[in-house]
Amino acid sequence: MLRIFILGTGNLGGHLVRYFDSLKKSETSDVALKGYSNASKKVLPGINAPLIENIAQIPEVDMILLAVGDNQIEVLNSQLPLDGTTIVHTSGSISLDALNHHKNRGVLYLPQSFSTDRKPHFNEITACLEASNDHVLQQLGLLGNTLSRKRKYLNSLQRKNLHLAAVYINNFVNHCYTKGFEILEKENIPTELLLPLMQETLEKANDLSPANAQTGPAVRGDSITIQSHFDSLSTSDQEMYAAITRSINKKINL
Amino acid sequence: MLRIFILGTGNLGGHLVRYFDSLKKSETSDVALKGYSNASKKVLPGINAPLIENIAQIPEVDMILLAVGDNQIEVLNSQLPLDGTTIVHTSGSISLDALNHHKNRGVLYLPQSFSTDRKPHFNEITACLEASNDHVLQQLGLLGNTLSRKRKYLNSLQRKNLHLAAVYINNFVNHCYTKGFEILEKENIPTELLLPLMQETLEKANDLSPANAQTGPAVRGDSITIQSHFDSLSTSDQEMYAAITRSINKKINL
Numbered sequence: 001m002l003r004i005f006i007l008g009t010g011n012l013g014g015h016l017v018r019y020f021d022s023l024k025k026s027e028t029s030d031v032a033l034k035g036y037s038n039a040s041k042k043v044l045p046g047i048n049a050p051l052i053e054n055i056a057q058i059p060e061v062d063m064i065l066l067a068v069g070d071n072q073i074e075v076l077n078s079q080l081p082l083d084g085t086t087i088v089h090t091s092g093s094i095s096l097d098a099l100n101h102h103k104n105r106g107v108l109y110l111p112q113s114f115s116t117d118r119k120p121h122f123n124e125i126t127a128c129l130e131a132s133n134d135h136v137l138q139q140l141g142l143l144g145n146t147l148s149r150k151r152k153y154l155n156s157l158q159r160k161n162l163h164l165a166a167v168y169i170n171n172f173v174n175h176c177y178t179k180g181f182e183i184l185e186k187e188n189i190p191t192e193l194l195l196p197l198m199q200e201t202l203e204k205a206n207d208l209s210p211a212n213a214q215t216g217p218a219v220r221g222d223s224i225t226i227q228s229h230f231d232s233l234s235t236s237d238q239e240m241y242a243a244i245t246r247s248i249n250k251k252i253n254l
Numbered sequence: 255m256l257r258i259f260i261l262g263t264g265n266l267g268g269h270l271v272r273y274f275d276s277l278k279k280s281e282t283s284d285v286a287l288k289g290y291s292n293a294s295k296k297v298l299p300g301i302n303a304p305l306i307e308n309i310a311q312i313p314e315v316d317m318i319l320l321a322v323g324d325n326q327i328e329v330l331n332s333q334l335p336l337d338g339t340t341i342v343h344t345s346g347s348i349s350l351d352a353l354n355h356h357k358n359r360g361v362l363y364l365p366q367s368f369s370t371d372r373k374p375h376f377n378e379i380t381a382c383l384e385a386s387n388d389h390v391l392q393q394l395g396l397l398g399n400t401l402s403r404k405r406k407y408l409n410s411l412q413r414k415n416l417h418l419a420a421v422y423i424n425n426f427v428n429h430c431y432t433k434g435f436e437i438l439e440k441e442n443i444p445t446e447l448l449l450p451l452m453q454e455t456l457e458k459a460n461d462l463s464p465a466n467a468q469t470g471p472a473v474r475g476d477s478i479t480i481q482s483h484f485d486s487l488s489t490s491d492q493e494m495y496a497a498i499t500r501s502i503n504k505k506i507n508l
Contacts, residue, residue: 070479093471093479112451113458113469124450152447161441164483168434169448170455171470172498173427177456178464178505180422187412191463193404194423196378197366198456201424202431204367206449210432215367216425217347225324225347229418236504243497244426250490251432 002031002142003061005052007076009038011114012090013067019122021047023146031146034061055079063088063139065108073098086136088143092163095156096130106131106140109159110147111166126150128159176244179237211251218248256285256396257315259306261330263292265368266344267321273376275301277400285400288315309333317342317393319362327352340390342397346417349410350384360385360394363413364401365420380404382413433491465505472502 006017013036020033033049035058043051052058063086066076073089077099080087086104092111099105107130114120127144129151131137137153144151154162177198181191204213217225226245233241260271267290274287287303289312297305306312317340320330327343331353334341340358346365353359361384368374381398383405385391391407398405408416431452435445458467471479480499487495 070476093482111448113454113467115458115462115467118454118458118461121450126447128447150447152443154443158441158443160482161437161486162443162447164486165434165437165443165448166451167470167472167483168430168437169452171468171472171502172430172433173452173455174459174464174468175472175498175502175505176422176426176430177459178468179426179501180419181464183415183419183422187415189406189408189412189416189419192460193380193382193406193416194365194419195460196375197420198423198427198460200367200372201427202452202456204369204372205428205431206446206452207372208369209445210428210435213367213369214425214428214432216421218421218425218429222324228347228414229421232415232418237501240497240501243494244429247433247491247494248425248429251429 002063002139003034004031004063004065004143005034005058005061006036006065006067007038007055007058008067008072009036009042009044010067011116012110013038013065014044014116015114015120016065016067017044017047017049019147021049024048029146030142034059062086063106063143065143066090070094077101086139088136088140092166093160095160096132097156102132104132104136106136107156107159108140108143109154109162111162113170122147123149126152128152128154128162130154130156130159179240214248214251216248218245219252221249256317256393257288258285258317258319258397259288259312259315260290260319260321261292261309262321262326263290263296263298264321265370266364267292267319268298268370269368269374270319270321271298271301271303273401275303278302283400284396288313310335316340317360317397319397320344324348331355340393342390342394346420347414349414350386351410356386358386358390360390361410361413362394362397363408363416365416367424376401377403380406382406382408382416384409384413433494468502468505470502472499473506475503 009017017036023029035050035052037052041053066089070091073094087099087102088106088108090108092109096107109128110125112125127148129140131140184191271290277283289304289306291306295307320343324345327348341353341356342360342362344362346363350361363382364379366379381402383394383398385394438445
């Protein structure tokens with residue numbers, strides 16, 4: 001039985017608390033949530049595990065899971081007691097060594113975009129794990145297994161690159177959606193109109209690989225359409241349009 | 255009954271020929287495909303309607319549908335007989351007036367990315383229509399209705415902007431997928447790992463609007479992570495990363 005404590009109840013932490021707390025009802029679970037804490041000292045409704053207001057009063061557990069902002073990880077590295085409890089952070093871009101005061105340290109990175117009001121499907125997400133030793137590796141295996149059958153061991157550099165890839169396919173993709181929707185809204189065209197194309201873009205990228213699925217004026221080298229698009233954009237939108245167009249072109253001419 | 259002829263059997267034209275040809279089996283259809291032609295003079299397998307090798311021999315029809323490259327539309331505007339037959343093009347970025355030799359002219363734009371080997375779901379796509387007069391409008395209504403219950407009347411400028419929006423949410427999104435996948439492949443991380451995040455990005459953008467769904471280092475102003483990403487990119491990838499990051503930042507600070 002792995003006894004855990006969760007520090008931070010934001011988008012990810014809140015979902016982890018709810019998920020592990022709900023396991024209490026099942027007698028077969030290998031993971032037991034013993035409590036949680038957050039900066040605002042707010043009790044989460046419907047959770048059996050207790051809110052601990054002061055991190056000096058964290059109960060005896062096998063693992064403390066940090067679901068906090070990236071800049072808090074180093075702070076907690078110094079603040080948490082050096083009693084051998086395993087400390088695990090959940091950040092994509094922070095290395096394992098940010099927890100170097102603790103000999104038992106690990107990372108559980110879930111490459112997904114979490115929101116408070118959207119229930120995540122943990123079983124679809126690959127739990128990306130890193131551990132400082134075999135003891136932690138075994139603990140993380142147990143924890144990861146409880147969340148998802150999909151697991152992958154990545155070192156800090158691989159994870160950092162995975163996080164960078166996630167910035168492209170989540171943040172940057174979402175911003176392209178934003179720019180496309182802006183154009184439609186200006187013309188009073190309902191944005192639902194593009195939903196089938198958004199869905200097809202995703203499915204095609206997965207079926208063919210995105211490099212093989214690319215179409216459009218940039219890949220065709222259709223300079224007349226590109227120039228006409230460019231002219232119809234505000235100067236503040238031209239830089240991004242031009243940079244992506246050039247990057248598509250470079251990819252083709254490799 | 256609307257008798258049509260399809261000129262061009264590429265990604266879109268091929269699917270339209272197959273779709274309208276299959277309607278022949280149904281006695282209730284309002285649209286009848288009388289033939290098709292293509293530059294390579296190739297018979298499409300399994301199609302009942304005849305291939306016409308020479309455009310001077312197009313049979314008598316009510317409408318000729320052009321599913322050709324953008325630059326062919328003006329050429330055909332001059333070449334097609336001026337006998338009152340309705341001429342309709344299918345391009346997002348070309349105006350209705352590119353067919354100005356023909357008093358009965360129209361546009362049927364289907365904002366989707368078509369591929370030869372993927373069967374489109376026409377009923378999910380909004381048929382975007384434009385017509386030079388009421389006669390053509392009625393014909394296009396009949397044609398559009400046969401493809402999809404979703405229809406929208408857009409003028410040439412609106413359609414051009416819709417096409418520009420489609421470039422963002424299809425071509426540019428796909429290129430962000432390409433760049434993300436490139437990073438994973440370099441690290442030997444299977445790209446399926448990011449599929450749940452790609453799917454969630456799409457669903458969240460549609461539920462919350464992409465502007466409200468934006469997360470990540472650019473929107474947080476996390477300059478340390480941004481700099482570290484930037485440093486790990488090749489110089490040829492830095493321009494696009496920087497341009498999108500700046501654009502996300504501008505959007506936030508509006």
